[in-house]
Amino acid sequence: MSGGGLDVAKVRADFPILSQEVRGRPLVYLDSAASAQKPQAVIDAISHFYTHDNANVHRGVHTLSERATAAFEAAREKVARFLHAKSDKEIVFVRGTTEAINLVVQTFGRKNIGPGDEVLITALEHHANIVPWQMLCEQVGAKLKQIPVDTRGDLVLDGLEELLTPRTRILAVTHVSNALGTVVPVKEIIRRAHARGVPVLVDGAQSVTHFSVDVVDLDCDFYAFSGHKLFGPMGIGVLYGKKEHLESMPPYQGGGDMILSVTLEKTLYNRVPYRFEAGTPDVAGAVGLGAAIDYLGQVGLDAIATHDRELLAYAEQALKAVPGVRILGQGRERSGVVSFIMEDIHPHDVGTILDREGVAVRTGHHCAQPLMQCFGVAATVRASMALYNTREDVDALVRGLHKVREVFA
Template identity: 85%
Template sequence: MSQTGFSAEKVREDFPILNQEVRGRRLVYLDSAASAQKPKAVIDAISHFYLHDNANVHRGVHTLSERATSAFEGAREKVRRFLHAKDVKEIVFVRGTTEAINLVAQTFGRKNVGPGDEVLITALEHHANIVPWQMLCEQQGATLRQVPVDAHGDLVLDKLDALLTPRTRILAVTHVSNALGSVVPVKELIRRAHEKGIPVLVDGAQAVTHFPVDVQELDCDFYAFSGHKLFGPMGIGVLYGKKALLETMPPYQGGGDMILSVTLEKTIYNRVPYRFEAGTPDVAGAVGLGAAIDYLEGVGMQAIAAHDRELLAYAEQAVEGVPGVRVLGKARERSGVVSFVMEEVHPHDIGTILDREGVAVRSGHHCAQPLMQCFGVAATVRASLALYNTREDVDALVRALHKVREVFG
């Protein structure tokens, strides 16, 4: 147990799925950057909703609908508080980070990006923060540009001012690299972009699980994250947007609940955030996400951040001690990820052998192929850490890596 009273061993007990064996070994789950496991509190909240409150929201006048609406909008308020947003109207429920970015690209982007304009991203981005902007640029005749990355996994910020041109219409940047764990100084990037009148979208999928995020302090224009990476359900996510910006954006999809009135001649759209929430929402998903936020706030985000820093330092040193292993990415600030390769062994083979030892990692390009190209590799092995991981988990990973060395000589 740490000096703050945080105990990863105690936290682990809250996650029922971790209490099992895989291939005769105690499960060591090191793939939370892909999808985090769920505490019992989240599972119970979803179950309770379906057992007691299940109904559609907003339009019903019966008791179950009123309960469901209260739970759904209560979850929106929990997200607002979690992100320190100013107004609950700035919280839009979506399916995940990917849909949030597509929403901004196809609403704000199509309205504001035209022929000859530029969209700026970085070399650290997940495909979800590349492809929607490529699609937009193809549609609008614009150009996609990127801030390069150095050999340590840090952005080359000396290039930023030259890349923020009078034609740049938006900067879209990850907060934490899913492939390397690099923590991007987004507050500095936002300040420099805003000096030139350029709005900024932040992909926070890998950040919100590891340390507190305050969107007002960052002054970002948009912020996106996924519930399933935040120990909540799959299929639910959040787009934060400054209210003044959201109100200028056209709807993303048409259908129920994004309207105020419909005639054959004209539709009057609903106010924000409902304008962007067409159709029946994932009410149970929102309830589960709210429960995940309650759980994390109960544990304490500062304590989680301290545990992340300590365990990451231990893991990196331990993994580097395995013969033939090379860790990729030594950014000035990192969070949650150790990404590595091993001499003469394909990452998929490493992942397969680790699974036989009960250790779950991710092997591949991590939906970050341009970044892999920057480092001259096709794939890596990624061990990603969460609040329920312990030094014992890291030790099990290292023992399994030595088994890989034995197999491949």
């Protein structure tokens, strides 16, 4: 049960939820792209904070507040190192990827996008990287354009220069497709966009879980991800932004801690990143996210990436042997996800029968309806893998699919 130098049996022991049974069968969790499970170290870190250090941050002079503030800011520093950012001042805590993108839309976007301007996205995007831009374009009279996808699930980049016009104000692109697992060549896209003076936001919700990300090397202007997909708690996420962008952006929300001084006549806003963190933050969430980053560092991102590639290759071969299964998305590089349909059987029915076998997968459009339309389907079955999954999990999935065929025979 090991692969790529990763001791998967040891890793699995760190995740207490995986030891349970579902419907009388051992749980096989293949839904990490929706939300990853939490190691005991993360659970313990959150519990310890609430047991020993719980207090509000930044404004208190008593001991608990000082400890809570130190833990919160230590988590920010861990995130900065994790993304290889130049400074922890480029790290803004938010609720998740969705809020991070909305923050950029409502600050950078509103400041820089007007009537007749263009926003460029891709056909691979999650709704979280479509709808906020769509809303802004409708409100200000801008145009939303997209980079198309081919039948394999790769972006068609041959016409990128034509799509990047003098009116393009930002390009927003996913790093890894949540629906297909396609790894997008974001570094090349960023280079070509920057050559035209276009800033780039990267949705990293599905990438940080599977391989190391270096925002300086990528040279992205913004990078967003969610804690709960990174084996951390729900309700916490991160927006990385180049300092020069953050300093030029107006506040996202008003309230406490995003200010330096307030009078009835005028408010002076706090420095970055605090001007974007109005109100009491999710301190325990940040602490849990920091613990998740520590855990991944101990396991090793390189070992995780190798394990991911090997397990995905095994899963694809195993699924191709199941009668009636058609895999969607065969891109040049993929990570973590295999999405498929079964002939004449609705994905929801497949998922329901798999659940009876103890196998948890995701079915539906995966918040990527425009992409589903490109492939001519309404929904798929998505099996998404993480560092705790094994070949035995894939084998259980395959056995479950054969059970599906028997039910619908």
